[in-house]
Amino acid sequence: MWFDPMYLVFALPGLVFSLWATFYVKSTFAKYATIGCASGMTGAEAARRMLDWAGLRGVKVRQTEGLLSDHYDPMARELRLSPEVYQRSSLAAIGVACHEAGHALQHAEGYALLGLRSTLVPVVNIGSHLSYIVLMIGMLLHRQPLILAGALLFSLVVLFSIVTLPVEWNASARARVAMVQAGIVTGPERDHAWEVLKAAFLTYVAAAVSALLTLLYYLWRAGLFGGRRDE
Numbered sequence: 503m504w505f506d507p508m509y510l511v512f513a514l515p516g517l518v519f520s521l522w523a524t525f526y527v528k529s530t531f532a533k534y535a536t537i538g539c540a541s542g543m544t545g546a547e548a549a550r551r552m553l554d555w556a557g558l559r560g561v562k563v564r565q566t567e568g569l570l571s572d573h574y575d576p577m578a579r580e581l582r583l584s585p586e587v588y589q590r591s592s593l594a595a596i597g598v599a600c601h602e603a604g605h606a607l608q609h610a611e612g613y614a615l616l617g618l619r620s621t622l623v624p625v626v627n628i629g630s631h632l633s634y635i636v637l638m639i640g641m642l643l644h645r646q647p648l649i650l651a652g653a654l655l656f657s658l659v660v661l662f663s664i665v666t667l668p669v670e671w672n673a674s675a676r677a678r679v680a681m682v683q684a685g686i687v688t689g690p691e692r693d694h695a696w697e698v699l700k701a702a703f704l705t706y707v708a709a710a711v712s713a714l715l716t717l718l719y720y721l722w723r724a725g726l727f728g729g730r731r732d733e
Contacts, residue, residue, distance in 0.1 A: 512719035516712030523701075523708040530701035531570070534594035534694055535586070539687050545587035545599035548686045552603040552677070553581070555684035561606045565589070572598050574605035576620055581606060593687070597695030600681045601702070604673030607680070615669050622662050629658035637720060646724050653720035660717050663710035670706050674699040 543551065549563045566572075566582035574581050581602045587595045608616040633655035640648025678696050681687050687695060721727065 506723075508722070509719055512715050512722070513712070516708070516715040520705075520708040520712055523704040527570075527698075527701040527705055530698055531594045531598075534597070534698050535590065535592045537593045537694060538591050539593055539596055539691050541686060542591050543596065543686060544589055544591045545583055545595035546589070547591075548596040548681070549581050549583065549599040549603045551686050552600050552680050552684050553606060555680065556603075556607050556610070558606055558610055561603075563588075570598070572602050574602045574609070576605075576609045576616070579606070579609075593691055593694045594698045596681065596687060597677070597698040598702070600677035600686065600695070601674050601699050604676035604680070605669075607676050608669070608673060613669075613672065615665055615672070619662065619665050619669050622658070622665065626658045626662045629655045633659075641723065649720060650724040650726070653717060653724055656713075656717055656720055660710070660713045663706070663713045666706050667703075667710060670703055674703060 546563050546565070553559065553561050553563070561579050561581060563581045563583065565585060565588040568584055569586065571584045572582065572587050581599070583599055583602065587598045589595075605616065633652045635652075636648055636655060637652030640646070640650075640652055674696075677699065678692060681695065682689060682692050
């Protein structure tokens with residue numbers, strides 16, 4: 503099977519970073535999953551409290567399947583929390599639940615970058631799949647214009663990853679303030695929950711770094727820098 507060793511030169515740092523970030527967020531979540539909060543609220547109750555505090559009583563909170571599969575669906579106006587978050591009363595669960603509620607606050611306030619990210623989703627889904635097809639054909643045929651076209655399509659993935667960073671950080675920042683003001687946790691408890699959110703943010707940073715390094719590899723294959731020529 504054809505394989506370019508130079509791909510590892512570009513991709514390996516991002517892969518190592520991603521693996522470390524995944525391990526770190528899981529270990530941090532596990533650490534604070536054993537620490538309960540004084541209020542005794544579950545993640546579902548904390549999310550509901552924060553939403554009600556923000557006047558978003560129309561946003562539903564539901565349980566979904568999958569480990570750390572928590573997300574906010576702006577189309578359905580639903581918070582979907584994994585069992586580990588929905589049912590537990592730990593600081594880790596509360597941190598994640600309030601982070602997702604932060605996305606609902608963004609949506610309600612018309613946070614521009616959240617809207618941009620939502621708009622990019624269908625474009626990125628098409629562009630990412632199409633980019634691999636174009637890149638594969640370009641590399642097999644040694645056609646730089648095709649490789650460059652595939653790289654430009656893949657750049658949509660990079661753009662999405664970069665836009666995601668401020669969206670996720672802003673949702674966590676909102677949660678950090680609201681979870682105290684809404685009476686969900688105390689100040690010291692908030693600091694522990696914040697550790698979980700900071701760890702989770704690193705996974706988005708790792709995804710952006712990996713996407714950018716992959717794009718640089720494709721641009722190198724296209725001959726835009728480094729002297730590589732496929733024609």
